[in-house]
Amino acid sequence: MGGLYRETSAEEVAGVFTAAWTAGIRYFDTAPYYGYTRSEHMLGQQLVAHSRDSYVLSTKVGRLMRPDATVKPGDDGWAKPYPFRPHFDYSYDGVMRSFEDSQQRLMVARIDILYVHDIGRFTHAATHDHYWTQLTTGGGFRALDELRRSGQVTAVGLGVNEWEVVHDAMQEFDLDCAMLAGRYTLLEQKCLTTLMDECHRNGTGVVIAGVFNSGILAGNNKFNFNDAPAEIVERVRSLKSACDEFSVPLPAAAIQFPMAHPAVVSSVVGIRTDAQLRQNLEWLETAIPDTLWQALQDRGLIDPAAPVPCNTQQSGIG
Numbered sequence: 001m002g003g004l005y006r007e008t009s010a011e012e013v014a015g016v017f018t019a020a021w022t023a024g025i026r027y028f029d030t031a032p033y034y035g036y037t038r039s040e041h042m043l044g045q046q047l048v049a050h051s052r053d054s055y056v057l058s059t060k061v062g063r064l065m066r067p068d069a070t071v072k073p074g075d076d077g078w079a080k081p082y083p084f085r086p087h088f089d090y091s092y093d094g095v096m097r098s099f100e101d102s103q104q105r106l107m108v109a110r111i112d113i114l115y116v117h118d119i120g121r122f123t124h125a126a127t128h129d130h131y132w133t134q135l136t137t138g139g140g141f142r143a144l145d146e147l148r149r150s151g152q153v154t155a156v157g158l159g160v161n162e163w164e165v166v167h168d169a170m171q172e173f174d175l176d177c178a179m180l181a182g183r184y185t186l187l188e189q190k191c192l193t194t195l196m197d198e199c200h201r202n203g204t205g206v207v208i209a210g211v212f213n214s215g216i217l218a219g220n221n222k223f224n225f226n227d228a229p230a231e232i233v234e235r236v237r238s239l240k241s242a243c244d245e246f247s248v249p250l251p252a253a254a255i256q257f258p259m260a261h262p263a264v265v266s267s268v269v270g271i272r273t274d275a276q277l278r279q280n281l282e283w284l285e286t287a288i289p290d291t292l293w294q295a296l297q298d299r300g301l302i303d304p305a306a307p308v309p310c311n312t313q314q315s316g317i318g
Helices: 010-022 038-047 092-106 121-135 140-150 163-170 192-202 213-218 230-245 250-260 274-285 290-298
Strands: 027-029 056-061 063-067 084-088 111-117 153-160 177-181 205-209 264-268
Touching: 010 038, 010 274, 027 264, 038 092, 056 092, 063 092, 084 121, 092 111, 092 140, 111 140, 111 177, 121 140, 121 163, 140 153, 153 163, 153 205, 163 177, 163 192, 192 205, 213 230, 213 250, 230 250, 230 290, 250 264, 250 274, 250 290
Parallel strands: 027 056, 056 111, 111 153, 153 177, 177 205, 205 264
Antiparallel strands: 063 084
């Protein structure tokens, strides 16, 4: 709905939302950053027709969106962003202001899950310590706790592309959950024992995002939003070859694999059209033989300690 790389029309938004609702999907995720507030506005317009208790809604804090007439199409990849420029702010006041702004754009008094968006050393490089201090001693986590205690949000966590910062945050604050994008997938399981298993032990739910690693597991050549390096392309080729041997679409294995970990409570897959939604649901429901997972482990293509789906397991998707 934010219009990444190309504009998503109002008709497409209404069509995909209606298709999702009809399919039984009741968890919807957004963020102020997506389309420079476009996504929150559009999602709010769809949700307003439904009872507030009939769905689960998450959005994010960490960026304040300030009016800026110089915003132009293509900024940060957004095809037609609204005229608001993001400014990082993880402080107490920044979190509270961001939350209230999202309430207005989404037209709701309560948000179920509030994630801290894009904190981490890879994201912020030399400024990470500054923003981490805002979140810790600067009161960002305290603001989340107050919102949770007041009932204005039900759960709080991190929404990030870096698993290490989730682990760091768990040492500082009681996280209910984390949305982890691209770091626990069919292609990558480096965080299995260090983070995923710890989340399971602590009862911290993990919402998996980026199951296609920016698209390379669904047929394009993007990895982490950039052109994939040669070693990643070769690994994906090996994964696809194994899936082909068992007549399983690679994207089906990619959607289903992370759902097998007991810490994972849902998956968020970015979609633009109702046709993409139907395709993702078809992949989710594809029968995958246990022998494929065994073959992937035997060939060193997935971590042998990683939980894998079995053919009787039920999965869910947000």
